[in-house]
Amino acid sequence: MIKPLIVENLTKVYTVRQRKGLFRSQKVEVQALKDISLEVEEGEIFGLLGPNGAGKTTLIKIITTLLLPTSGRVFVNGFDVIKQENQVRASVGCMLMGERGLYWKLTGRENLEYFAALYHFPPKKRKERADEILNLIQLTDIADRTVETYSSGQKMKLAFGKALIQDAPLLVLDEPTNTLDVPSASELRAIVRQLNQQGKTVIYTTHIMAEADALCNRLAIIDRGELLALGTPAELKASLNSRRVIHIEGVISAQAVEEVLRLPMVSNATRSARNGATLLTVVSYEGVEILPALIRVLVEQGAHIQKVLPEEPTLEDVFIAKTGRTLAEDTRIST
Ligand SMILES: Nc1ncnc2c1ncn2[C@@H]1O[C@H](COP(=O)(O)OP(=O)(O)OP(=O)(O)O)[C@@H](O)[C@H]1O
Ligand SMILES: [Mg+2]
Numbered sequence: 001m002i003k004p005l006i007v008e009n010l011t012k013v014y015t016v017r018q019r020k021g022l023f024r025s026q027k028v029e030v031q032a033l034k035d036i037s038l039e040v041e042e043g044e045i046f047g048l049l050g051p052n053g054a055g056k057t058t059l060i061k062i063i064t065t066l067l068l069p070t071s072g073r074v075f076v077n078g079f080d081v082i083k084q085e086n087q088v089r090a091s092v093g094c095m096l097m098g099e100r101g102l103y104w105k106l107t108g109r110e111n112l113e114y115f116a117a118l119y120h121f122p123p124k125k126r127k128e129r130a131d132e133i134l135n136l137i138q139l140t141d142i143a144d145r146t147v148e149t150y151s152s153g154q155k156m157k158l159a160f161g162k163a164l165i166q167d168a169p170l171l172v173l174d175e176p177t178n179t180l181d182v183p184s185a186s187e188l189r190a191i192v193r194q195l196n197q198q199g200k201t202v203i204y205t206t207h208i209m210a211e212a213d214a215l216c217n218r219l220a221i222i223d224r225g226e227l228l229a230l231g232t233p234a235e236l237k238a239s240l241n242s243r244r245v246i247h248i249e250g251v252i253s254a255q256a257v258e259e260v261l262r263l264p265m266v267s268n269a270t271r272s273a274r275n276g277a278t279l280l281t282v283v284s285y286e287g288v289e290i291l292p293a294l295i296r297v298l299v300e301q302g303a304h305i306q307k308v309l310p311e312e313p314t315l316e317d318v319f320i321a322k323t324g325r326t327l328a329e330d331t332r333i334s335t
Pocket of ligand 1 (some may be wrong): 014015016030031032050051052053054055057058059207219
């Protein structure tokens with residue numbers, strides 16, 4: 001079976017001029033992608049997660065033939081991005097640059113029909129396709145207004161709709177929920193899931209870890225052009241060998257806390273008041289395996305346990321473990 005995407009040892013170096021004083025400039029190289037290899041399977045929603053400047057857009061631009069690799073090979077639906085540019089383009093629906101890829105003086109409907117014409121749809125089909133998409137992205141109400149009158153969220157939705165026109169088997173979406181409010185973003189993710197269930201493979205970039213976690217079957221974490229980790233969200237979190245935090249609510253004596261602290265896998269335990277009860281926060285390096293022993297000690301000490309809430313590790317924790325930084329930090333290489 002032909003894979004939707006194969007990336008082999010991909011490197012991208014940008015050469016840019018950097019100003020040096022008023023009249024001089026020098027050439028500098030920015031290495032945006034460093035020896036990236038990955039494969040996307042048919043039917044997946046594959047995420048590219050990374051902070052600002054990680055190289056996500058650079059990778060998407062190479063996949064969609066807008067940019068040439070410096071070295072390495074990339075195959076999209078079996079086609080080589082360097083030698084078979086046209087076949088690649090015909091087999092991918094992409095959303096890049098968000099609203100900047102639209103004509104603001106045309107209406108939403110005219111935009112979709114225009115792009116449908118570029119994909120050689122006959123006139124009647126163009127109208128049908130535009131209608132279907134407007135319906136799906138719920139923009140029918142404002143379809144006959146010029147795009148310049150749209151809110152940024154409405155423009156983003158239309159840009160997403162544009163990626164769907166040619167009904168390509170692979171959808172490549174570069175931060176499609178950027179600038180969308182919370183309900184619109186979750187609406188868009190629901191449409192992405194729906195399209196995925198109908199058989200489309202999706203490549204989806206984001207710098208929001210909760211979004212990657214909620215949406216993607218597998219994901220690659222990239223940072224400063226390097227592939228840091230690859231796997232399902234569950235695999236990535238399970239790979240974390242870091243501390244786990246467990247909250248226990250109930251009636252818990254100070255003596256019980258002393259006993260908990262004596263457990264070998266417990267690195268810390270603190271007691272505080274919460275809603276008239278005691279909140280015990282236990283930090284352990286053993287994960288949830290510690291729970292039976294923990295509860296036994298508490299019960300032996302006469303504690304009444306009302307709630308046990310283990311804190312789940314997040315993808316952010318995975319990123320922090322690999323880099324020592326949070327995802328929010330901007331890592332753009334300043335030139
Ligand atoms: N046209 C360009 N010329 C020179 N350097 C560039 C160019 N485009 C991107 N870069 C650099 O390449 C690196 C990766 O940028 P890229 O846009 O791929 O990151 P990104 O992960 O999409 O970030 P963001 O989340 O901010 O969109 C950055 O250091 C950036 O400064
Ligand atoms: Mg980007």
